[in-house]
Amino acid sequence: MKLSRRKFMGTTAAGVASAPLLLNTEAAAELAPDDIDWSMGFPDGSTLLNRNENPIGPSPKAVQAAKKGVEKSFRYADRILIRKLLAEEHGVPEDHVIVGVGSGEILNIMPLVYMREANKNMVAVWESYRPVPGRATLLGGEVKWVNLLPEEDYQFNVDRLLAAVDADTRLLFLVTPNNPTGAVMGYDDVKRLADNLPDHVKLIIDGAYRDFQNDGRDEIELIKGGNKNILVTRTFSKIYAMAGLRAGYGIAHPDIIKELSKFGGSPTSVNMAGFGAMAASLGDDEFIAKSRGFVKNARSYFERELGALGINTMAGPPIFILAEFGERTQEIVDALKARKIFIRAGGEWGMPNHARISYGLDHENATLIAALKEIL
Ligand SMILES: Cc1ncc(COP(=O)(O)O)c(C=O)c1O
Known part of the structure; x- marks a missing residue:
């Protein structure tokens, strides 16, 4: 069974007073790697394109x-x-x-x-x-x-x-x-x-x-x-x-x-x-080339797909793209969020008409574009 930290706390709280040591031991045993909540606080099945990360993972x-x-x-x-x-x-x-x-x-x-x-x-x-x-x-x-x-x-x-x-x-x-x-x-x-x-x-x-x-x-x-x-x-x-x-x-x-x-x-x-x-x-040129290749592909994908939807884009630093949704920016960000797809509105950088889309893996990028086709 997967236990989120919150659920885990809930299951143990009742017995803490009577046998704290035993329960702590159980806790350590129960939270095997697959039982740990790795969702970073997002709902299960989320598409995270809001965190400015490089999703290809370390070499x-x-x-x-x-x-x-x-x-x-x-x-x-x-x-x-x-x-x-x-x-x-x-x-x-x-x-x-x-x-x-x-x-x-x-x-x-x-x-x-x-x-x-x-x-x-x-x-x-x-x-x-x-x-x-x-x-x-x-x-x-x-x-x-x-x-x-x-x-x-x-x-x-x-x-x-x-x-x-x-x-x-x-x-x-x-x-x-x-x-x-x-x-x-x-x-x-x-x-x-x-x-x-x-x-x-x-x-x-x-x-x-x-x-x-x-x-x-x-x-x-x-x-x-x-x-x-x-x-x-x-x-x-x-x-x-x-x-x-x-x-x-x-x-x-x-x-x-x-x-x-x-x-x-x-x-x-x-x-x-x-x-x-x-x-x-350090100096792993092969991986650096892979990383650069990944962002190049992701960028051309978004330029093409967002362009086809009539959305102007501005290439951010290579790890993400800015999409100009105009006055609908926040509404679109919220509609995506309701579908568990996360991107970030640009208001916090003084760009309220843009949203920032961090590049995801191919299937994640496709999930976003499919949702945008429905929302726009
Ligand atoms: C421009 C810029 N500087 C610094 C950082 C911080 O990076 P680090 O993970 O090395 O703390 C970020 C993270 O997103 C960033 O975008």
Whole structure:
């Protein structure tokens, strides 16, 4: 019998007072892997196209290494080795690397480090990933939003970003390729942005999707070239399809790394399964090619099928697509939800007329399109 956590609690609650130890033992025995509720809180049979995940799953090599890691998880993981591997991968010294519980951990501590003083601000793009500016606001800082404009084809505008910077700006947050619009700031523009920022501003370049799409030149070169004000973050969640292992990292001049390390990215931020999977994945070109092939196919499928339904699309960072449902966006998202198909309305990124569809496996994508044919 499959037991959800809630049902499980219900079945045990009555006897807790009389025999807690016995019941706990039973609990452990009952929750065999297949009995665990892996639904992530969604109803049985849901199609999850709302979570910005790469559904092809980690490479077999990564899975094997993660399993090995679990066997060895009585030990703390070797963060020194993982830093070394990442440093080698990117051709930087080890003191330029910080590893986190996903890149999110590293991103979230940047405001803690640089925006604790009163009346400081962060410059950020409105139609973009919000948790990092959210942190700045939590700390009492201001966020100076810069819009992506339809008349500029939703591309980044370096001059308008620079114009938003003032004497109180401490951070400029850039996601490229951007979530959710897919805008990419090419290397030359990133360099111009970085070169023209005053020294009191740190530039965060969130490259969560970079391995899917870039112009062939890596912003890490700017750090190698001596820029002390850039933090680049990368993640294993997207191209390597291991979001649940929580593995990501940042690269910056050691002065930034030292400051970040006071708040997070601690020696124990890396778990043993993630450590194994990261080590086995780095430089796995075959898997990277597979991941890229998957998103390419999914994108052409959605462009074709949504196009046939008269829906405009905007290619997001390669792992999802934005569908322009106009004023009906929320209604369509709700109608899909009623059929246990989940996508996300774009209001939270300032794009209320768009919904974000994360690519699923072929049958999941087909389920969505079939439902849309009925709803539209
Ligand atoms: C733009 C962007 N940055 C960072 C993250 C966080 O990724 P991680 O899983 O490495 O914490 C995400 C996750 O969706 C993202 O979309």
